Amino acid sequence: MLLERIYDEDLAQASYVIGCQAKGLALVVDPRRDIQVYLDIAEKNGMTIAGVTETHIHADYLSGTRELAARTGATIYVSDEGGPDWTYSDAFDGAESGSAESGPAVRMKHGHRIELGNITVEAVHTPGHTPEHLSFLVTDGAQASDPGFMLTGDFVFVGDLGRPDLLDEAAGFVDTRFKGAKDLFASLRDRFLTLPDYVQVLPAHGSGSACGKSLGAIPATTVGYERAFSWWGPYLANDDEQGFVDELLSGQPDAHAYFGRMKLQNKVGPAVLGDHAELIEYTADELRAELAHDNVVFVDTRHHSEVHEGTVARSLNIPGAEKAANYGGWVYNPEVEHRALVLLAASREEAEELRDHLIRVGIDTVRGYIASLDGLELVRPQLVNPDDLDGFARSLLLDVRNRTEYAEGHLPGAEQLSGGRVLWNLDRLPAPDAGTIVSYCQSGVRNSVAASALRREGYDVAELDGSYLGWASRPGNAPVVGEPEPAAV
Numbered sequence: 001m002l003l004e005r006i007y008d009e010d011l012a013q014a015s016y017v018i019g020c021q022a023k024g025l026a027l028v029v030d031p032r033r034d035i036q037v038y039l040d041i042a043e044k045n046g047m048t049i050a051g052v053t054e055t056h057i058h059a060d061y062l063s064g065t066r067e068l069a070a071r072t073g074a075t076i077y078v079s080d081e082g083g084p085d086w087t088y089s090d091a092f093d094g095a096e097s098g099s100a101e102s103g104p105a106v107r108m109k110h111g112h113r114i115e116l117g118n119i120t121v122e123a124v125h126t127p128g129h130t131p132e133h134l135s136f137l138v139t140d141g142a143q144a145s146d147p148g149f150m151l152t153g154d155f156v157f158v159g160d161l162g163r164p165d166l167l168d169e170a171a172g173f174v175d176t177r178f179k180g181a182k183d184l185f186a187s188l189r190d191r192f193l194t195l196p197d198y199v200q201v202l203p204a205h206g207s208g209s210a211c212g213k214s215l216g217a218i219p220a221t222t223v224g225y226e227r228a229f230s231w232w233g234p235y236l237a238n239d240d241e242q243g244f245v246d247e248l249l250s251g252q253p254d255a256h257a258y259f260g261r262m263k264l265q266n267k268v269g270p271a272v273l274g275d276h277a278e279l280i281e282y283t284a285d286e287l288r289a290e291l292a293h294d295n296v297v298f299v300d301t302r303h304h305s306e307v308h309e310g311t312v313a314r315s316l317n318i319p320g321a322e323k324a325a326n327y328g329g330w331v332y333n334p335e336v337e338h339r340a341l342v343l344l345a346a347s348r349e350e351a352e353e354l355r356d357h358l359i360r361v362g363i364d365t366v367r368g369y370i371a372s373l374d375g376l377e378l379v380r381p382q383l384v385n386p387d388d389l390d391g392f393a394r395s396l397l398l399d400v401r402n403r404t405e406y407a408e409g410h411l412p413g414a415e416q417l418s419g420g421r422v423l424w425n426l427d428r429l430p431a432p433d434a435g436t437i438v439s440y441c442q443s444g445v446r447n448s449v450a451a452s453a454l455r456r457e458g459y460d461v462a463e464l465d466g467s468y469l470g471w472a473s474r475p476g477n478a479p480v481v482g483e484p485e486p487a488a489v
Contacts, residue, residue, distance in 0.1 A: 001119055001140040002026070002045055003149065005202065005219060006037055010325045010357055011061050012206050014219070016151055018138060019047045023117030027051040028074075029136060029151055030204050031064035033270065034356040038068060051114055053077035055153025055204060056133040057086065057266045059166050059259040061325065062362045066092065070272045077114060080107035081125045082132030091269025108134065118142040126191050128184025129154040129162030135191070137199075149200045150223070155184075156192060157203045158221045161232060163252050166259060181245040188236055197224025254402045256420030258329035258361060265362055273364065279351050280368030282342060284375025290342070296367065297337070297456075301344045301354065304448030308463075310378035317452040319445060321350070324357035327446075330420045331453035332363055340367035347371070381451065382462040384438055386471040389464065395435030399484075400450045401442055401468070409479030411440070411471060416484035419450035423457070432458040440464035440471070 002019035017038060019026035026047040028038050031054075042049050049072045052065050056079065069076045078088045092105040106112075110125035118141040126135045135155050137147035154162035164180025200222055207217040227233055235244035282290070290296045291312065298315040300307055301324075307317050316331045318324050332341070341358070343366060345351035351369035358366060370376075384392050389411075399410050400419040410416070417425055419441065429437065437459055441447035444467045451461045464471060471477055 001142065002047070003138070003202075004041055006032075006041075007206070007219070008032060008061075008325075008360070010321075010323055011360060013061055014202070014204050014206065016202065017041050018116065018119060018121060019045060020117030020119045021045070021047075022142070024048055025050045025116045025119075027053065027114060027116055027119075027121060028068060030054050030058070030153065031068050033062050033064040033067050033273070033359050035064050035068045035071060038064075039071070048072075049074045050116065051075045051077055053108075053114070053136075055079075055135065055151065055155075056130045057088070057263060058154075059263040059266075060205075060256075061360050062262055062270045063266045064270075066269055066272050070274070075103060076105040077108055077112075077123075078105050079123070079125075079132040079134045080109050081134065082127065082130070086130065086132035086267075089268045110134075122147070124150075124191055126152070126155040126187040128164055128180050128187050129166070130180075131183070133162075137195075147195075147199060149202060150192075150195065151202050151204075152192075153204045155187065155203075156201055156221075156226060157205060158201075158218050159226075159230060161188075161248065163248075165249060165252055166255055166263075177249055178245065181248050182241060184248065185236070185241050185244050188232065192223065193227060193236060195223045197222060197227065199223045201226065251404055253404060254418040254421060256326075256329060256418075257424035258333070258420070261333070261335060261362065270362065271364070273359065276352075276355070279348060279355070279366065281348065282368050282370040284370070284372075287342060287370050288376060295339065296342045297332070297339045299341055299343045299354075300452075304444050304463075307448055307452075308381055308383060310373070310380055312373070312376055313379045314456045315452065316456060317448045318354075319449070321353045321357050324354050325360040327449045328358045328363050329361040330449055331423065331456075333423055334363055334365065338365070340365045342367060343369040344373065345369040345371065381448075381455070382436075382460075383465040384462045385465050386474055386477070389438070389471070392438065392462070393435065394438045394462070395430040396437045398429075398437050398439040399441075399468075400439055400447055403484055405442065407481065407483045409468075409472070409481055411468070412478075412480050414440075414480075419446045422450050423453055426457065429454075429459070432460070436460045436462050438462050438464055440467040442468050444470075 004017045006015045015030040024047050026049050052068045052074045076092050108123045112123040114121040120139040122137040124135045126133050136151040138149040139147045165177035202220050298312045300311045300315045300317050318327045343351050343354050355366040397414040399406050399414040399416045402418050406416040439451050451463050454461045
């Protein structure tokens, strides 16, 4: 049996390739939208991708299920649990591009089995994170008669559980978190803890994901280990549902606003991209002309320390490919912004890598790149020295960190609105002509990203130099501890 984990550090997301080497057949679980990695694995192992599936309707990235099926002709398998509000659209019944056409999707109920030669993949309905959520029990029939692995998606993580409040936080639902938390308790009790301790657990996310509050960095765990050492284990052992619900729902991180768009697009069916157009390499003269006519959005991909030395006016700061999908989703909303993106990238290969990351969150409008800022008119973003902050006239002191960070310590008088929600909550800010907003995060990276988005919207923003850590290191500065006011959704 082949079982390979493909991990995206940008979104802390894991997908899997399961294959029967005897029959040369493979199934891809929870693929991302840039699919070449799965095609390469299949080719390397002499396998045909016969099926593609996902554990649930994702909120944190755009699914590559239709993209991969359109390229390979693989059968799509999706959940048919959770009721009519959680049914995948008819777009999954055939995903056609220039390469292949997949047939009607197989809609799975609890207990459905996918056979791949000697491998059996069984769907297990595990609601809680979402109502339609499935986990997959994997049996290697060449060696065992019982399952040895469980792909748990956003159900059980290493050291944590999938949060049940994302539907409220990002998708506009009201109070679904309470039923979701109770469903998670039941799924753990009736599905997960009935498995033998030796079953290996392979989740869809790791440390850094906003889909839980304390995910571990280790890629896998076991049923027995989570039973014995997880925070939730004692609540299940004592049948303490209310205690479990209270603990689960406390301290969850802010959900990025673009999650709502991902949830809807993944249910309806993401657009199939097919082959990408070749990226244009711009000269300085060509880009100046495009910027003068407001035809494109320029993306400065450097670290904020370099951006502060000079950048293109009204550019967005998305610092490098490592977190381009995450930060790109903060600052560019393709539902309202349709201008093409031009990236600062040293080479075509670097620009293509950045584009691949951005399409993971549905930003499909990258047109080209420029290798240098030479010949472009630059401006310096405004900075405020922490020692000068008290005397600086401002309309708002804005903390763009998560609520949990804010509660642990923030500047006096600061209001909290996480960077991933700023563009969607402009009504919580003073009018653009009301004065200067001073913003900060922990060290400056997230602040530069969020501040660039606000400047593009017409706000006058000054970044606190050194951000929270720089301010807190000054003698006599005392952080305020406490929760922010409830965030507008």
